[in-house]
Amino acid sequence: TAELRPHDGFYVNNRKVIFKGVNRHSEWPESGRTLSKTLNIADVKLIKEMNMNAVRMSHYPPDPSFLEACDSLGLYVINELTGWQAKYDTEVGTKLVKELVVRDVNHPSIVMWANGNEGGFNYDLDYLYAKYDNQKRLVIHPWERFNGTDTKHYPDYNYVVNTALYGNDVFFPTEFMHGLHDGGHGAGLDDFWSMMMKHPYAAGGFLWSFADEGVTRLDRNGEMDIQGNAAPDGILGPHREKEGSFYTIKEIWSPVQIAMKDLPANFDGKVLVENQYSFTNLNQCSFEWKLSNLPNPAANNQQSLGASGKIKGITLSPGEKGFLSIPLPANWKSSDVLYLTAFDAFKQELFTWSWAIKMPAAPITNTANSKSKINVSETVKALTLVVDGISYQFDKKTGYIQNVKNIKSEISISGGPALAGVKCELKEFKHYASGDDYIIEPIYNNEAKFKVKWIFSSGKTVKLDYEYSVSGEVDFMGITFNYPEENITGMKWEGNGPYRVWKNRLKGTTFGVWNNDFNNTITGESWKYPEFKGYYANIYWVTIKNKQAPFTVYTSKKNTFFQMLKPQKAAGATNNNTTPAFPDGDLGFLDGISAIGTKFQAAEKLGPQSQKNMQLNYSWNKGSLWFDF
The missing domain is CATH 3.20.20.80 (Glycosidases)
Structure with a gap:
């Protein structure tokens, strides 16, 4: 009936x-x-x-x-x-x-x-x-x-x-x-x-x-x-x-719903599950879990699986909630990611959820090597540091990095860190030795509320500490750099993938290590998916593959978004509903990104997740990046 x-x-x-x-x-x-x-x-x-x-x-x-x-x-x-x-x-x-x-x-x-x-x-x-x-x-x-x-x-x-x-x-x-x-x-x-x-x-x-x-x-x-x-x-x-x-x-439409976004600090293997079937008891379904260790940026190997297991479905009638218990081993926290897959009564996958176990961290460096002297030279316009054979050049007018050279090639990273969407005026370009380290610290006008500190240490990757504060409604928040699009050949990253995200479309991705080649796909007008240009979620590290020399950037906090270039506007677009805002830079490390609309409606008409990023007072966003050139 x-x-x-x-x-x-x-x-x-x-x-x-x-x-x-x-x-x-x-x-x-x-x-x-x-x-x-x-x-x-x-x-x-x-x-x-x-x-x-x-x-x-x-x-x-x-x-x-x-x-x-x-x-x-x-x-x-x-x-x-x-x-x-x-x-x-x-x-x-x-x-x-x-x-x-x-x-x-x-x-x-x-x-x-x-x-x-x-x-x-x-x-x-x-x-x-x-x-x-x-x-x-x-x-x-x-x-x-x-x-x-x-x-x-x-x-x-x-x-x-x-x-x-x-x-x-x-x-x-x-x-x-x-x-x-x-x-x-x-x-x-x-x-x-x-x-x-x-x-x-x-x-x-x-x-x-x-x-x-x-x-x-x-x-x-x-x-x-x-x-x-x-x-x-x-x-x-x-x-x-x-x-x-x-x-x-x-x-979103899986009949088995799990709302847990991150693993609690005291996670004991119990996951709250909701049955959104109309007729089916969850004891007709089944689950599989697995732990995995992810490769580092330099490794060519795939992720290695750790412990895993199968779980019978639990007795939950339609509309009911209950806890599914994953029998995790004692050493489960030594793994990088936990996966949980739900299957229907016909053994078809409903969805696979994933949770990062560890926090982002600085790269492991070899401090056993003898430290070399940091050489500093400057002209009226530029400051140049040479650390462990790698040359870093800074523009003294803007405070931005403008060039890097390693043994292999020049690396054309420039124009950053710039505060996304905010024009900052350099007040003072400070640089000084601090013990064995050398510090570059551009000072921007107070209105910018933007603090930057580069830390160069022999035998270690370059560290960038940054802080910024914005108030009101903004399309995006964070810092950006420039890098020529014509040089980029792909990206490899640890984070959510393999698809890009929008502020109002964060679900559906999986945490892992992904490797995408460059493409200029415009969704619906060309069909090489996943699209390459756009925003990516929960980035732990990203390697920019290019025609010069690949380099890797590590992040310091979960839920960092990464901007890879800017997608082109579709030729058939008659409005900007499906053309979200992007920062002026090419590569961005962001705390907030823009949403996307529909054919008939701008993003702001689509609900809470589709609104602009809002901060009502001047709280500071802090982060660190490590650059391995």
Whole structure:
């Protein structure tokens, strides 16, 4: 049975369900709207891999083989009368409703019918669905309040807040979080979903949309035609390439929920778990855990696994919470990262959570070598230090490092550390010996609230201590350096990956060591994923691979963001909603980053995580970096 209970929710077999859904067009680049059974099954599997349980057939009924796959693999379906924003006349519409319902009536996956879309509603056709459907499943008008439902398209966050407080209809937007390029979908979903679930009559929602729609143009040498910004709005690419939001959705909509962000100081192996299934007890699921040691920047080896184990699912009914106990060995804190994977009753992975065990730390250096003298020379414009055969040059007018040379090559790092988004005026360029060390300490005007100290020590990597303070609302916070984009070939890092993040899309990544080659991918206009340029989360160290000489920077605190260059604005973008703000520098070490919007809404309309970074008083942010050239 499938029924709407007014002022309550949507029920399947007398159990309230929440639709975690997506809109799906029938499309493949080489065959247009014509799909094979194999492709239809593959799409259903991809939808389920994101932990979705529902799909809307926008804006026409699919191939029967797609519905058969939904029946057998398990997806709720909204089946829809063909059309888009314009209604059929009654004569033609009567024939089409009969053809639709008679063809598809026996598919158990179909839980409701949609009569048109976004104003394309012929009210004189509504009664006909029940005429051909003995089960008399619900008929909705997507986008309209109708038949006890509120299916508002593209609500902003405040609409969701308002309807959660005052709405009287069962709420499930049949299109929301309109993905465009890398915006929407996973970005903002965490806040939207949390608020949607506070609606007393919540029934979930359907993201727009499943995949970018590109057509391979043989008359243009195989170019993928996405029609400007009309089609690059999927979670996957035209050939089902996975964007970062794929994994964000997978985590947010996992029926097994774990909210623990970091390991508590007194962690005893107990993890709070919530069962968000509708029908399944968690004793039908299973878990695996493993400890891992991560390679250092210079190592070519992969991470090495330590202890691991399997755990039977715990008895938790839908909606219940309880503790899962991981039998960690006594020496577990000597590992670098803990992974926990949940599997469903069919041994399919629901999600893998990861937690760094150790804090970021300075690199290990070989102090056994005899120390060499630090040589200092200066001109009117520049100060040069030579330490252990490496030359460092500073601009005395700005206080910034402007060049490094090692035995192999010049390294064109310059312009930093600059305070992101703030112009600082150098007041004094201090430099002095301190025991065996040499200190460079630019002093900036008081208004900048920016302190910098370089510490050079023979036999050790260069250390940079910095402090800054900002107040009010800012797009980003931290320090940056310049480095020529044309020299960069890739990056290797320890932190969350392999995908970039936004302030409102931090979920879905995994802690580990990652290695990405340079690309200039513009999400939805080219499809080499993961995209290279952008923000990365929880960086412990990063190696900048380049044509000169690779160098590594280590951080001192968890939750440091790293900026790798600036993504290009999409050619098809008609606004800046999906073009987030970036600092002027090329390489940034940041405490705050910007959020991204959707096709129709700027980021600030998408909820708390999408707001700018805010500090209401002048508290100081402190950090250290170590540079290994």
